[in-house]
Amino acid sequence: MTSRQTEQAEREVSRLLSARGVRFTAARRQVIYALALATGPMAAGELHGTLRGRVPLSSLYRTLAVLEEARVLSKEHDSMGIARYELAESLLGHHHHLVCLTCGEVRDVGIDPPTEDTVVRLVEDIARRAGYRATGHRIDIEGTCASCLTA
């Protein structure tokens, strides 16, 4: 995320939080910054490290829960079952994930609009036939990342 985008995102986050009567504290700001700089969803432990332990794990989890509740962050679970957080798509834009099955790295990837349209039609079609109403989709591309390929 560029610093310009980060500024814009910060205003949006501030709005989302105050709409809930929730404060935009230092710890929350630091989590947002760390995630804005990340190239993919981060685990609580990774964030704790990135923040150099300045936010205790229990507080960090509470921070993440508050931000998720306010729809500032989204949460998912990686292949080890560990929770990973990233900025919500309303801030980061729609994207998918490249997952390295060797080292576990998860990286964001964009998808061009025409292809995304194709995917959306496909997804809604499948859902309809099964009696579901589709509200979203998630595509994980599993493979081996560049550095694991050469290693």
Added chain:
Amino acid sequence: MTSRQTEQAEREVSRLLSARGVRFTAARRQVIYALALATGPMAAGELHGTLRGRVPLSSLYRTLAVLEEARVLSKEHDSMGIARYELAESLLGHHHHLVCLTCGEVRDVGIDPPTEDTVVRLVEDIARRAGYRATGHRIDIEGTCASCLTA
């Protein structure tokens, strides 16, 4: 899965296990049967219930680990971070998942071959551009299932 498919799958499982010097015991057979009848991936706790507690949880987890190691089962984590198991795609065929965000149900869905081809090309293209070598993909269609829609 039809009973005919189940027979065939059972022979394949037997082969995969004996290739590893691993026995096809009663508990393992029961897990395979339960999963062959399931409409989507099951959590250990659900299997434990389906098997009416005949297999203690710790043994069940060991059974699942052995079967996964032998590539008879595949494991993933649902939106709560809980592990769910299903027959490997080599037995069940390639498919994707419909996820009901309301009740948590996960259901298998097939995808027609031409569309799947499109998806594969798309996925490999994205991976290549990021320096990854793609080995597979996973699509979760998130939405609301038929019974939650009417409820």
Added chain:
DNA sequence: TTCCTTGCAAACGATTTGCATTGGA
């Protein structure tokens, strides 16, 4: 006999929560 397998109980690790304290509006 020789290993693989099982069951129980204890251990683990990520995450959550109770409670007393702190701090911002």
Added chain:
DNA sequence: TCCAATGCAAATCGTTTGCAAGGAA
């Protein structure tokens, strides 16, 4: 002041593991 936010320690819960007993080849 008042209530949200914080930090520590203890609790939770899905999952894993140590160990001794059971079972098939």
